[in-house]
Amino acid sequence: MKFQFINKENIDAYIATIVIGLKNSLAYKLDYILALFFNFINVLFMILIWSAVYLGTNVSSIKGLSLPDIDVYFFMIYALRGVVNTDLSSIMEEDIQSGGVATSYIKPLRYPIEVFMRSFSSDLLTMIFTTLPFFAIAILISHIALAFNTVLLLLVEILIAYILINLIGFLLGMTAIKLIYIGSITEIIFTTMLLLGGGIIPLNMMPSIVQQILYISPFAIMLYIPATTFLGTVSQSVIMTGIIAGLVWIIILTVAAFIAWGRVRRQITSAGG
Amino acid sequence: MEKVIEVSNLSKHFKTYERASSGFLASFRRRYYTKTALSRVSFSIERGQIVALLGRNGSGKSTLIKILTGILYPDSGRVNVLGFDPWRERLKLAWKIGVVLGAHGQLYWNLPAYDTFEYMRRIYKVPKKEFDERLEYFIDAIDLKNVYKRPVRTMSLGEQMKCNFVASMLHIPEVVLLDEPTIGVDIMSKAALKKTILDMREKYKTTFILTTHIVEDISTADRVIMLHKSKLVFDGTKEKLENMFGNKRIVEIKFIPDAELKFDFGKIIYAGEGVVKLEVDASILKNKRFIKTLSNENIIDYSVSVMNLSELLTKMYTKLEKRESR
Numbered sequence: 001m002k003f004q005f006i007n008k009e010n011i012d013a014y015i016a017t018i019v020i021g022l023k024n025s026l027a028y029k030l031d032y033i034l035a036l037f038f039n040f041i042n043v044l045f046m047i048l049i050w051s052a053v054y055l056g057t058n059v060s061s062i063k064g065l066s067l068p069d070i071d072v073y074f075f076m077i078y079a080l081r082g083v084v085n086t087d088l089s090s091i092m093e094e095d096i097q098s099g100g101v102a103t104s105y106i107k108p109l110r111y112p113i114e115v116f117m118r119s120f121s122s123d124l125l126t127m128i129f130t131t132l133p134f135f136a137i138a139i140l141i142s143h144i145a146l147a148f149n150t151v152l153l154l155l156v157e158i159l160i161a162y163i164l165i166n167l168i169g170f171l172l173g174m175t176a177i178k179l180i181y182i183g184s185i186t187e188i189i190f191t192t193m194l195l196l197g198g199g200i201i202p203l204n205m206m207p208s209i210v211q212q213i214l215y216i217s218p219f220a221i222m223l224y225i226p227a228t229t230f231l232g233t234v235s236q237s238v239i240m241t242g243i244i245a246g247l248v249w250i251i252i253l254t255v256a257a258f259i260a261w262g263r264v265r266r267q268i269t270s271a272g273g
Numbered sequence: 274m275e276k277v278i279e280v281s282n283l284s285k286h287f288k289t290y291e292r293a294s295s296g297f298l299a300s301f302r303r304r305y306y307t308k309t310a311l312s313r314v315s316f317s318i319e320r321g322q323i324v325a326l327l328g329r330n331g332s333g334k335s336t337l338i339k340i341l342t343g344i345l346y347p348d349s350g351r352v353n354v355l356g357f358d359p360w361r362e363r364l365k366l367a368w369k370i371g372v373v374l375g376a377h378g379q380l381y382w383n384l385p386a387y388d389t390f391e392y393m394r395r396i397y398k399v400p401k402k403e404f405d406e407r408l409e410y411f412i413d414a415i416d417l418k419n420v421y422k423r424p425v426r427t428m429s430l431g432e433q434m435k436c437n438f439v440a441s442m443l444h445i446p447e448v449v450l451l452d453e454p455t456i457g458v459d460i461m462s463k464a465a466l467k468k469t470i471l472d473m474r475e476k477y478k479t480t481f482i483l484t485t486h487i488v489e490d491i492s493t494a495d496r497v498i499m500l501h502k503s504k505l506v507f508d509g510t511k512e513k514l515e516n517m518f519g520n521k522r523i524v525e526i527k528f529i530p531d532a533e534l535k536f537d538f539g540k541i542i543y544a545g546e547g548v549v550k551l552e553v554d555a556s557i558l559k560n561k562r563f564i565k566t567l568s569n570e571n572i573i574d575y576s577v578s579v580m581n582l583s584e585l586l587t588k589m590y591t592k593l594e595k596r597e598s599r
Contacts, residue, residue, distance in 0.1 A: 010396075015395075016392050016396060017392075020381055020384070020388055020391075023381070023384055023388060024381045024382070024383050024384055027384075028383075098377070099376065100377050102339065102344050102374055103374060103378070105342070105344040105363065106344065106367060106370075106374070106379075106441075107396055108364050108367035108368050108396065108397070109367075109396065266346050269345055
């Protein structure tokens with residue numbers, strides 16, 4: 001069987017899927033604004049805890065990060081959380097369990113791409129309402145003038161992070177065939193990502209051997225590496241390790257996604273009446 | 274005539290489960306079993322036919338529609354729709370068919386239906402001019418003028434169904450599969466939908482298959498296929514279906530309450546105060562004793578009618594159930 005990912009003929013159809021998804025999601029603009037407000041309180045909370053650590057221990061720097069660096073670090077972490085907080089698995093869960101997946105199948109579109117486009121449209125709004133404001137605050141309070149190379153590197157890291165989290169989301173979404181509720185697994189993965197990706201404690205503050213392991217996990221490239229690339233406090237070798245590991249994980253998860261999709265494709269439309 | 278749908282020996286099974294027992298621990302104990310949704314179903318449909326697919330809940334109608342559209346794969350048998358194997362060539366087939374799944378609308382909840390129509394235009398690459406003309410036609414035909422620019426969440430169920438119908442028709446599909454398309458649709462709109470379906474058949478030779486539980490919908494069809502417990506049990510014209518019980522008549526008799534009357538003809542299907550409905554063989558109408566009974570002074574009025582489709586179907590389903598239980 002000849003494999004086609006997206007053929008030229010229906011690129012416009014997939015773009016149209018993003019456009020209508022964006023329009024539909026904009027109805028929830030108040031939710032996005034509230035999420036921004038809620039996340040802002042969370043950042044302040046993290047900064048407060050770390051201020052207590054720095055001021056309580058009377059040190060000006062921990063593992064090369066000063067208190068102002070930590071402030072910027074957590075604004076960056078929350079900006080990046082906006083990127084890796086994809087809706088893909090929950091959209092697939094809803095599609096599969098309600099039987100709504102059938103309405104995707106009646107269109108001349110490939111379901112895995114179509115559902116990704118729908119998820120991307122909602123992710124795009126999260127990025128606009130979360131990532132951009134926090135990124136802007138990080139620039140404002142750090143006074144960092146980003147070099148072109150750094151911007152490029154950040155974009156590559158963020159792209160890898162976004163692809164990775166969507167592959168994980170896609171694999172997770174498919175489990176909705178067997179599980180009634182996948183929200184708990186999603187939470188476990190998100191919390192694991194925060195813990196192992198530097199979302200709570202910067203990875204360079206962990207024991208050396210743990211750091212070496214975490215840099216090759218799929219999570220470091222999602223949060224810690226881009227945040228410290230922005231700050232300029234991470235070495236080139238860690239960045240390269242993170243990027244290469246990220247690419248390897250993309251290959252592994254893509255293969256896994258293909259195999260899993262091949263197995264569940266026949267069952268995915270059976271649920272929901 | 275050109276055959277657009279050919280189905281032969283189609284079977285489909287689902288693995289499902291039920292709770293082994295009731296009680297607190299019941300959800301941990303599941304009894305798995307295989308349910309047959311379709312069993313060796315065969316038929317073909319010619320271009321331009323309008324076919325009503327009938328059957329009780331769980332008879333396999335929706336499964337059949339989903340297999341014809343490529344949503345579900347068949348376990349065995351052969352399916353060909355417009356020259357395509359729906360499961361293997363779903364993407365190619367999807368350009369040529371239109372589908373309305375009554376239970377699953379394709380409208381975007383927060384947006385006016387117009388946005389979904391525009392989305393469909395882009396998916397199916399309908400030129401803007403043709404899109405505008407077709408949309409204007411459908412809006413007028415099924416009375417959506419004051420509806421299609423309102424957010425879907427503010428629409429009634431019937432209005433949503435009509436918009437779903439339009440969304441599936443804008444690319445003028447060759448074959449249209451409608452799975453319970455008239456849920457919540459009012460009488461006037463049902464008539465308008467019926468007229469639109471007939472117009473499309475006339476103008477484009479569009480083939481329609483509709484599953485329904487609503488008797489009026491069947492009047493649109495020129496052929497009826499009936500499924501019962503996964504098997505095809507009837508395939509023929511509406512007239513043929515009516516003739517299956519064609520010798521039966523319904524006699525409604527109104528009489529003075531408390532009058533002493535004996536109705537021992539045929540079967541009493543309804544008995545109320547001063548009224549009785551009998552199902553009788555047509556031949557009984559010429560029976561002298563029957564005529565004499567009707568001329569009894571206690572009888573106020575009576576009428577004789579052939580069975581309507583609803584009564585016919587009830588009778589047919591009952592007969593099938595009885596045959597099944599034997």
